[in-house]
Amino acid sequence: MLYFHAAARSSPPQLIYKGQNPYTEMYGIIKAEYDPDHYINYEVLNAVSQFDAIYMAGQASSHCVLASVTQILEHFADHREITSRITLLEDCMSPIAGYEESTRQQFEVLQERYGIHIRKSTDIIL
Numbered sequence: 001m002l003y004f005h006a007a008a009r010s011s012p013p014q015l016i017y018k019g020q021n022p023y024t025e026m027y028g029i030i031k032a033e034y035d036p037d038h039y040i041n042y043e044v045l046n047a048v049s050q051f052d053a054i055y056m057a058g059q060a061s062s063h064c065v066l067a068s069v070t071q072i073l074e075h076f077a078d079h080r081e082i083t084s085r086i087t088l089l090e091d092c093m094s095p096i097a098g099y100e101e102s103t104r105q106q107f108e109v110l111q112e113r114y115g116i117h118i119r120k121s122t123d124i125i126l
Contacts (some may be wrong), residue, residue, distance in 0.1 A: 009126075016044055018068070028067030030075065045075055054085050055124070057092030062099035066106060073114045084115035091120045 006012045016029060021039065024032040032040050048054055058065045065087055069088065076082045088107065095120040 002023060012025070014039075014047060016047075018064070027041055027064050027073040030068065030071035047073065047106075048076070048086070049079075049082055052085060055087050055089055057089040057121075059093060060099075061088075061090075061093040061095045061107075064097030064104040065093050069107075069110060069116070073116070080115050084117075084122060087117040087119055087124070088104065089121045090118050091122070091125070 003013070018029040018041075019026040021032060021035065026032040027036075029044055030119050031039060056065065056069060058068070065088070069086070072086070073083050107116075107118060111118060
């Protein structure tokens with residue numbers, strides 16, 4: 001579906017990879033858990049601020065996706081007009097076993113606090 005949309009609308013997806021620094025752990029896409037250089041991925045943050053809709057998915061929802069979403073939302077905490085554009089695709093990710101309930105609860109808190117959406121990919125109309 002993603003690539004069909006890209007071809008039909010001449011709008012290629014922007015795939016972003018995290019963990020480019022082999023010397024530190026990077027659960028989230030914006031910054032490492034610990035990084036003496038304090039690297040922040042402004043390329044991603046700028047993209048989030050420019051697009052009308054941001055769809056997020058990946059593995060594992062309980063750790064890497066949650067960290068990425070939280071980092072983005074904290075950066076744009078005072079800009080609900082931006083945070084409300086973010087949709088998590090719940091059927092395109094899964095938590096690590098044993099973290100199902102805590103992950104669901106944390107996403108609900110983010111949904112309430114920042115206005116993000118949680119949907120199934122089959123419910124999205126591009």
